[in-house]
Amino acid sequence: MTQPDVGRIDGLTYPRGVAYMAGQFLPMSEARISVLDWGLLHSDVTYDTVHVWDGKFFRLDLHIERFRRSLAKLRLVVTHSDDALRDILVECVRRSGLRHAYVEMLCTRGVSPTFSRDPRDAINQFVAFAVPYGSVANAQQLREGLHLHLIDTVRRIPPESVDPQIKNYHWLDLVTAQFQGFDAGAETVVIKDIDGNVAEGPGFNIFAVKAGALHTPERGVLHGITRRTVIDIAGRQGIAVHTGALGEDTLRDADEIFITSTAGGVMPVTRLNGEPVRDGAPGAITRSIYRTYWEWHDDPAYTLTVEYAG
Ligand code: PLP
Numbered sequence: 575m576t577q578p579d580v581g582r583i584d585g586l587t588y589p590r591g592v593a594y595m596a597g598q599f600l601p602m603s604e605a606r607i608s609v610l611d612w613g614l615l616h617s618d619v620t621y622d623t624v625h626v627w628d629g630k631f632f633r634l635d636l637h638i639e640r641f642r643r644s645l646a647k648l649r650l651v652v653t654h655s656d657d658a659l660r661d662i663l664v665e666c667v668r669r670s671g672l673r674h675a676y677v678e679m680l681c682t683r684g685v686s687p688t689f690s691r692d693p694r695d696a697i698n699q700f701v702a703f704a705v706p707y708g709s710v711a712n713a714q715q716l717r718e719g720l721h722l723h724l725i726d727t728v729r730r731i732p733p734e735s736v737d738p739q740i741k742n743y744h745w746l747d748l749v750t751a752q753f754q755g756f757d758a759g760a761e762t763v764v765i766k767d768i769d770g771n772v773a774e775g776p777g778f779n780i781f782a783v784k785a786g787a788l789h790t791p792e793r794g795v796l797h798g799i800t801r802r803t804v805i806d807i808a809g810r811q812g813i814a815v816h817t818g819a820l821g822e823d824t825l826r827d828a829d830e831i832f833i834t835s836t837a838g839g840v841m842p843v844t845r846l847n848g849e850p851v852r853d854g855a856p857g858a859i860t861r862s863i864y865r866t867y868w869e870w871h872d873d874p875a876y877t878l879t880v881e882y883a884g
Pocket of ligand 1: 801
């Protein structure tokens with residue numbers, strides 16, 4: 575297969591990249607699922623996203639473990655072994671030639687051949703793909719910090735309804751809040767849980783720094799791999815971490831705020847609902863954790879190097 579560029583098919587433009595589905599590697603523009611797939615019709619799908627930075631996967635083993643846990647909880651079956659799964663993801667990246675990539679593995683409930691209403695009749699479909707790396711924060715926002723809005727009117731789907739540890743596309747709460755945040759002039763948003771505590775944002779976890787310690791929500795949010803990496807880094811640096819309910823007051827009174835995601839890493843927040851966080855510049859603890867996070871991207875203990883052709 576030749577290196578795909580931006581693909582155009584049926585009048586639509588797709589990012590450069592390579593997908594794997596139904597046993598084949600394809601240009602991103604040719605990877606399609608049926609409109610009858612339960613993944614589309616009922617959001618009956620789980621996924622995981624890992625990134626490749628400078629030709630290396632970061633903590634791929636943890637992402638595959640989380641994907642397996644999500645699959646088991648939803649009773650979805652991916653027949654590939656963990657090694658085969660890893661090889662497919664590596665091959666997507668290798669064929670794409672991308673040195674910085676956003677790599678997704680997903681499994682939909684699939685299509686039921688008779689359009690039956692019984693999920694057990696659907697044939698589960700595994701898809702993987704690698705596309706150019708994308709970040710929640712752009713280069714300027716990474717340097718200067720994001721302008722975040724805490725939204726009060728839309729609450730995160732409670733864990734009693736959808737288990738947030740099953741990484742999912744139930745994002746209508748997050749997207750609704752995002753539009754409200756844009757209307758208010760913010761760059762991104764964080765929403766609260768049903769109890770009124772701070773939860774998470776569209777694709778990221780949140781940390782408040784107060785008196786030298788980190789505070790991050792525990793319940794009702796995805797336990798992000800970046801969140802876990804920050805907790806690991808804090809442990810190495812002797813920084814205390816409190817995981818538990820994060821009240822609005824703690825966030826508003828924070829010395830520093832940052833958000834974490836595979837899509838962007840550790841990202842400073844320097845304005846909250848229009849007000850500067852302290853002096854309005856990324857704080858010292860955020861910067862120190864940011865530095866170590868990216869240093870770990872060169873550490874073989876956390877990375878897997880892609881062998882590109884040529
Ligand atoms: N919370 C939600 C809702 C997410 O979708 C994501 C990532 O997509 C995260 C948090 C951050 O998780 P990770 O650090 O594993 O990317």
